[in-house]
Amino acid sequence: MLLVGLTGGIGAGKSVVATRLAELGAVLIDADRLAREVVAPGTEGLARVAAAFGPQVLAADGSLDRPALGARVFGDEAGRRTLEGIVHPLVRARTHELAAAAPADAVVVNDVPLLVEVGLAPTFQLVVVVEADEPTRLDRLVRDRGMTPDAARARIAAQASDAQRAAAADVLLRNDGTLGALLAAVDRLYRDRLVPYEAGVRSGIVSASDGAAVIADPDPAWPAQAARLLGRVGHALRDVPGVDLAHIGSTAVPGLPAKDVIDLQVGVPSLAVADDVAAALGAAGLPRRPGEWADIPRGSVGTGEDRWPKRLHGSADPDRAVNLHVRVTGSPGWRLALLVRDHLRADGAVRDAYGALKRRIAAGAADIDAYADTKEPWFDTEAAAAEQWAARTGWRPSAAACASAG
Template sequence: MLRIGLTGGIAAGKSLVASRLAELGAVLVDADVLAREAVAPGSAGLAAVAAEFGAGVLLPDGTLDRPALAAAIFGDPSRRMVLNSIIHPLVRERARELVAAAPPGAVVVQDIPLLVETGQQHQFHLVVVVDAPDDVRIERLTSLRGMSDQDARARIGAQATRAERKAAADVVLVNDSTPQDLLADVDRLWNERLVPFNDNLLRGVRAARSSGPRLVPASADWPEQAERIAGRVRLVDPRVLAVDHIGSTAVPGLPAKDVLDLQLTVAALDDGDAIAGKLAAAGFPPVDGITRDEPRQADPDPGHWVKRFHANADPGRPVNLHVRVEGSPGWRYALSFRDWLRSEPGAAGLYLAEKERCAAKHAGDTTTDGYAECKENWHTTVADPLLSRWIADTGWRPGPPSAVG
């Protein structure tokens, strides 16, 4: 089951996206609908709201007087929090029931207006944000909903900012043109990413990769993307001690393949094996045949370099997940190599030259295997001595397991 969190600011167009996804076959769980059900006549939720805010929030027929309730909390964040503490648990419990009742192979879309505000972004395989500029949203609110300009701005200001939503987003659907354009974007998202992602989850395989070692300029978004994905992985199981962004995409300014590398730290490989199924369900199935790092220094026990390797089932964002034991040689190397490149521009320059040489040599390949093997001699003969000297000179030590790089 693929779980999608859908959100967006008021008047951004989220409802249109939700209805289209439902038409395409998604199971839609709408938090607004559940919130209305939570305070339906005769419900425990309505009784709790009336007890807290008084009989003045009820109409003569016993239903909720929504304008009166809105007036009771307007401009008072503490009262809004009290209301949320009543409604949100009821909505989340009902949402859990509906998700659990969905078919195993379904794409479940949870439409949650306050997804970011309530900190739920790490609970989904993907977060989709529907976005539009503030001036466009104000125009929609005033012309289509009859709000005053002041009220429209107040409603927008009471929600998360566009920047906050975008930071939580794996996908941003920009709705500043026509409804037809937005619906076309939804269709592409469904066909090119959501359906293949769900199929990979059901089959327990990573997303297909058929391109060779193409280096791209460093992206300022890589660390944010890595942190967003790492936040999901950390919730998989308490045996996940840390998740660190490693590899070239963790080094500012360094060109790299557009593949994020994350290191998941466990206390023992048995823990890594025990959570493999949970990682697969979270979108990171194991990759057969990759269980060992290439030792960087002479080591009489090659077992020290054993790891587990998973990769992302999402076709829209390639991710490698290296599961290593805390304190193992491979674990230390990944962290120290990253920190060396971050702190020494000359080292990063040397590595870039080798990456470019190997990428050119294997430009016609359909995999990155040859590219990776090409760099091994450089690591052994050039990087290892320099890295060892840097560690000795700086006294580098890995951070505690709870640290996130």
């Protein structure tokens, strides 16, 4: 099963995307509909809302008077939080029930208008955001929903910003063009990414790589992608004590060319804990890599292909390659991964020389294994240089380097 979060600003066209995904075979869970269901007449939710806001939010027939409630909480931060504290837990509980009832091979799409606002992004294996320029959204709200321009602007301003939604998005679907273009993009997403991603999660199989040693130019999107993945890992391991998380490797160094693979590190108290959390990581879309699960005796000190004991996971998402290194916090491999990253961040000359070396080796490498083997001696030299830098600067792994799960 794959859990997808779908969101977008009012007027962006999220409902069109949700409908299309359902037509393609996804199981759709509509948070707005559930929010209405949990406060229907006779429900616990309606009784709690009436108790919190008074009988004036009830219609003559005993149902919820939504305009009256909206007027009561709009612009009232405390009132809004009270309402959310009643409705959101009930919606989450019902969402979990519906997801649990879906087929084992389902792509479950949770249509959640306030996904970003309430911090739900890490609970999904993929987040899809539908976006459109504000003038387009305003025109749709006035034309199709009968809002006044001022009312439409107020509704847009009350939601998360485009930048906040984009930061949470693994997939951005633009909806400023034709309906046909949007539907075609949704079809490609479902066929080429969601369906194979679901199969990988269900079977515990890392998405296959073509094996080529391709070095990409530095991508400013890499840190944001890593942050989203770390959020997902942190949520999956939220009940595991003593876990720390970090973005490591070349994509964690601004300005450094790299393979388009996000390297992440999970620090755990012991390798036994690493084994215990394997299933949770797999359920989050990061299954363990076959053949690289047992302890491996230390050889050289390389961080890219670390031969110290660890557990290695990859990504079931065909569009986002990941190496997730699970190491014992404080171990030599854990420390060196952070040290080399920080040394490269601090010394632009070393970073640039390493980037040039990577490009030269990749140009002559037959495949990714040959590339890694040829590059390995650099790590031995860099480890010594990084240790000297650490001694000069007093470097230590810090809270800034390693975010805690939770």
